[in-house]
Amino acid sequence: MEYLFHPGQRGQGMKKSARAKAASNTAGLAPPLDFDALRQSIARAQSALPRRLTQAAEYALAHPDEIALGTAASIASAAEVQPSTLVRLAHQLGFGGFSEFQSVFRDRLRLRAATYDERLRRIEQGTTDGSYEDALLNGFLTAARQSIERLSETIDVAAFARCVGVLAKAETIYLVARRRAYPMAAHMSYSFGKLSIRAVTLDSANGIDQEIVTMATAKDAAIVCSFAPYAPASLAQAQSLSERHVPLVVLTDSALSPLAAMATHWLEVSESDFAGFRSLSAGMALATALPVAVAERRRFSFPAAGPAAHGQKIPATRGIA
Amino acid sequence: MEYLFHPGQRGQGMKKSARAKAASNTAGLAPPLDFDALRQSIARAQSALPRRLTQAAEYALAHPDEIALGTAASIASAAEVQPSTLVRLAHQLGFGGFSEFQSVFRDRLRLRAATYDERLRRIEQGTTDGSYEDALLNGFLTAARQSIERLSETIDVAAFARCVGVLAKAETIYLVARRRAYPMAAHMSYSFGKLSIRAVTLDSANGIDQEIVTMATAKDAAIVCSFAPYAPASLAQAQSLSERHVPLVVLTDSALSPLAAMATHWLEVSESDFAGFRSLSAGMALATALPVAVAERRRFSFPAAGPAAHGQKIPATRGIA
DNA sequence: CCCGGGATGAAACAAATATTCCATCCTTCC
DNA sequence: GGAAGGATGGAATATTTGTTTCATCCCGGG
Structure with a gap:
């Protein structure tokens, strides 16, 4: 199985400093779990956000791939803010720090690179709380799906x-x-x-x-x-x-x-x-x-001339079995 | 303009240690510039590669997204090698270090995410404007996808x-x-x-x-x-x-x-x-x-009592072949 | 069987990176 | 107009991450 290890992921034991800050965010609430939730969260906070934080948030929504792949310094430079502003934004949105904030963007990139209904599936899949056979079946079906997807x-x-x-x-x-x-x-x-x-x-x-x-x-x-x-x-x-x-x-x-x-x-x-x-x-x-x-x-x-451009999309060769 | 700053990118002034090592790779040649070149490079080096380096290379080709998004430690753990092995592999392939090696995978992920929507649209529409073989292949892959979907x-x-x-x-x-x-x-x-x-x-x-x-x-x-x-x-x-x-x-x-x-x-x-x-x-x-x-x-x-509810999600039965 | 020489793992080290702190600046309300 | 509060920039600090080093292991040749 893959994707077992997500560095910088939420859910791993919070470091002391992060824990201290997590309680101090404005909302005092749980951080958004995926990109869509984060987008909504930003939209909601938008009006009440200080100037530079708004600027950083706008950059984040406009360049999500940069957030995912860049470093705090590189992003700050591109968004024309200070690294500390990014950390503040993350805190403001309920994250423990920039890294947690970033991991949402990384997950998004992962899922985008994978596919679409697979994403739905993977999200749903976390909830195969049923039997052991259920988990197995879902595992193998997911593997099959991924294989087909990757091949195509x-x-x-x-x-x-x-x-x-x-x-x-x-x-x-x-x-x-x-x-x-x-x-x-x-x-x-x-x-x-x-x-x-x-x-x-x-x-x-x-x-x-x-x-x-x-x-x-x-x-x-x-x-x-x-x-x-x-x-x-x-x-x-x-x-x-x-x-x-x-x-x-x-x-x-x-x-x-x-x-x-x-x-x-x-x-x-x-x-x-x-x-x-x-x-x-x-x-x-x-x-x-x-x-x-x-x-x-x-x-x-064959055996006639070369790779003639024939228009048909459906093979004339017809179904067997 | 965007994408101005890519951390860990080749092309920025090499750090001293990297410069020293870059000359010492086996091939003594320029590193692969994109993912396909890297794949070929690995295939070519394959036979002359030590065991652990081969293992790491195989993991890299099999899980490119992990390489792009993970850290040296997380990747090493997933591939069951030491972090140092990853650095050695990067050197062997002509990179100055792991970060340069990784940037090839990151670039790939960027491009993939960029062209993703377009590709998905193409797949769904079945409008493979290419060759006859393209249409056939897509047809069968779509059939496979649908079958898996329906089964699940x-x-x-x-x-x-x-x-x-x-x-x-x-x-x-x-x-x-x-x-x-x-x-x-x-x-x-x-x-x-x-x-x-x-x-x-x-x-x-x-x-x-x-x-x-x-x-x-x-x-x-x-x-x-x-x-x-x-x-x-x-x-x-x-x-x-x-x-x-x-x-x-x-x-x-x-x-x-x-x-x-x-x-x-x-x-x-x-x-x-x-x-x-x-x-x-x-x-x-x-x-x-x-x-x-x-x-x-x-x-x-078995042969113990009936369908006992056991909590494990991952079979103890381990991989074959 | 013994002896290199390369490969490997573990840990020390160095660099990069995120985070925090604090002085300063702006804003706004009295 | 002046003071208080928050916002901001920049630098110090802490943490993470990549890299190097070195002792040990393994393998092939003498």
Whole structure:
């Protein structure tokens, strides 16, 4: 799980000086918990606020990212006030100090970078006061959501298109995946079959995989799925295929993967985890898209001329299963 | 003008200590200027990097937001390394210190937050003005998102808990799934194995499945995953198991499923589709959660008394793979 | 088996940063 | 117009945070 540790966060034991001051704020009330509450709080206090405090508050609302990432000194300079003014503003709004005030802006940045309905979810999620199973389920669903979200933000469409191009030209597609990644290969194998695309999964229990590998040529291609800790068997087969000049399309979890180095093209799929168990949802989404994309590419661009610009948005390849 | 002052930024006069160290990095080269360059830089250095440095680098690529917003100490703690290791990593990559390294992540966060609204709009509209592959990818990612969303809205936590209860009591868990649902069984099989829970997948190619079914008793349990059009083999096996009074936990797509009728307990997983191809992301999320939940239930509630309310939110069962 | 040499962890140290204090300035009410 | 109260700026101080140092550990070569 992530976001466990928020430095400068409210809720950690207040330091003595902060505690002393917290009681002395004008409102004498609890500080706003999120950005929206803070905005309202400022609007309400607005009229009763001294000149410089108003100036600082206006700057804060106008440049929230600066507050989140800057230091008291840098912000003060940009807002043309003194650092002490920022501290006073924080106290005035009910915070124990500037750092607490700042953490609201940092949380906001975090949540913005994440997504939207995820934010709602995360806020709601703090209140899964129900059963143990409830917490587990929510944890894994959140991990799945985050994974999908991250994939759609980080996926390099051009790289995906290149992978599709490589696979569309292949005579036979070899599928390599073990252990945790295996379901991805299983699903692609099924989809390729449905789409009448020749694909072979290297998962035989009879140890003949190595012999099958030696039948692959540069005219074929392979899809290798592997995540840390990378299954030795997958690495070895990828190595063999690479040495035989078989184009390699790799789906792996980071640029640090040993597979990224030997790949012709590779895609990053980094899954979130809950309680140490990683999601597979993003990988499965990719494993669903890839075969369809290959089938479409073959329909339109192969064996005819290059990457013709065809207007359709919906694949003609129609539903299976 | 804004963003004039970036604390800890490169480009401001280097402090003496930083200058001294900057020359001593292994590469002796200029530090990466943006996140992508940094990622590549890490990938390149990867093989020559010591163990802890690799560990820190992996954490950095996996949790970029944490690096941006955290402190050296908080990050070190989360990545399970020493703060000094982070400084060493920064030096190794050509930065003058941790702060310079961190500023790359902060800049990235700034940019991300800036373009966030635009991207979100694009995703929601589905107006991917780019290539055909872009449209496909977005379609499948949207389908995955919707599936997860729907599952988290409609899932009946009590029913899930009952399923977990049934499976926790089973001596052996039989896994039944074919075709499109097969990856779910494959994944659960893997997880159960990792968790030392006895599970048997009925997917043998040698036609002995039926004989295995006859070995199941009422003390065991089965998980059947099947979606329309329901694979005949799965239906038949579910029927056999049901007749032998083996408790049946069914994961299927609607109340109309023939499997819902014969199930002891069943869960609804209805996936969205794109271009007729249904997602599997929600099902995989459920398939990830189920084995962990069973393992946890066994740890706490079994063979002791019933569904005791235990307070823990985080499973003691720790990460696999 | 012993001996370097690099890697690692822990803690001391240095720099940066937030916070507080106080003298001064403005404002406003008598 | 003068005094009192709060607001302000600037500098001193306290705290946090990043960095360096050094003793120890681990691994590979002789």
